Amino acid sequence: MAARKEDARRRSTGASRGVDPPALRRAEWGQAGSASRAEAAADAVAELAAHAAPGTRLGTKDELRSRCGVSVGTFNETLRLLQTRGVVTVQRGPGGGLFAAEQTPMTRLAHSVLALDASRGDVAQALRIRNALEPLLWQDALWHASPADVNDLRVCLEGMAAAAGDADDFVLANWRLHARVADITPNYLLCSLYVALLELVERHALAVRPQAGTPLAQHIRDRWNLHAAMVDALDKRDEETLLRLVAEHDTTAAAGEE
CATH class of the missing domain: 1.20.120.530 (GntR ligand-binding domain-like)
Incomplete structure (x- = not known):
């Protein structure tokens, strides 16, 4: 039942084309569909980091969000997951972005x-x-x-x-x-x-x-x-x-x- 509801929602919002709608309210960030997309995006970025030397620039936040095909709100959750897991570090300003983190114990x-x-x-x-x-x-x-x-x-x-x-x-x-x-x-x-x-x-x-x-x-x-x-x-x-x-x-x- 839950899967059917999610499929219907995805068809009505265009998410079936790979781009989910913006999460304009913070309360929407933790919904079931958004959570699964955030995890999938985190796995994709983690795969990039796994094949990069520590300190390697993976891209800007917008570049990686576009590559993953998710909304701003969903990628914010993705970034939280990645930082909590110690997969990436974030640097701001010119030349900044997401960088592969050292794989600590x-x-x-x-x-x-x-x-x-x-x-x-x-x-x-x-x-x-x-x-x-x-x-x-x-x-x-x-x-x-x-x-x-x-x-x-x-x-x-x-x-x-x-x-x-x-x-x-x-x-x-x-x-x-x-x-x-x-x-x-x-x-x-x-x-x-x-x-x-x-x-x-x-x-x-x-x-x-x-x-x-x-x-x-x-x-x-x-x-x-x-x-x-x-x-x-x-x-x-x-x-x-x-x-x-x-x-x-x-x-x-x-x-x-x-």
Whole structure:
């Protein structure tokens, strides 16, 4: 059903010709179609970087965006993925653009995580490790989040609310919020490992599984309310409440999707 809806949308927007429409609103950047195109573009640029010596100029942002055939909003997500994975560096000004980054041990670790297969064991272990990192991630966010960061998280919550009518879209919007939380930490190791695990789960475990006896719509409302409370606690710098909510989040996520 979701695939048919996406095919129809692509035909109506011209995306079937290889160019997706501009993502004019930030809330649109994390939609399912945009996310998959961003990942495909990131893979294409990563392939260029893999065959280039560290420091090699791959092209300007506009050149690479045009080569990948994606919108400005989608390529912004692509660039975030590439930088988080340590694949490229960005230099501004004359002669600037995207450059192949040195493949550090952390970069190789992230690539190793993404190379895991889609077996239930791999995905389950990735989810378990990701959940174990959640308290560290949210604690870092509480210590380091700026007002702009909190505002972005609230935009992500709006995206989750807008996607509540479609279970798959809701999960993707939820993962966009978690990725944005990861952007806040200054701990590159934590961010890179967490996002690599998040991407592995995202690619292979797209499902909403409410607890037994809970209607799907109620489960989605409960998940949104929990994440909204986590963002509120972060905004108030209420560490005790935030860590309690994170623990509750991880307990329910272990049996569900996010």
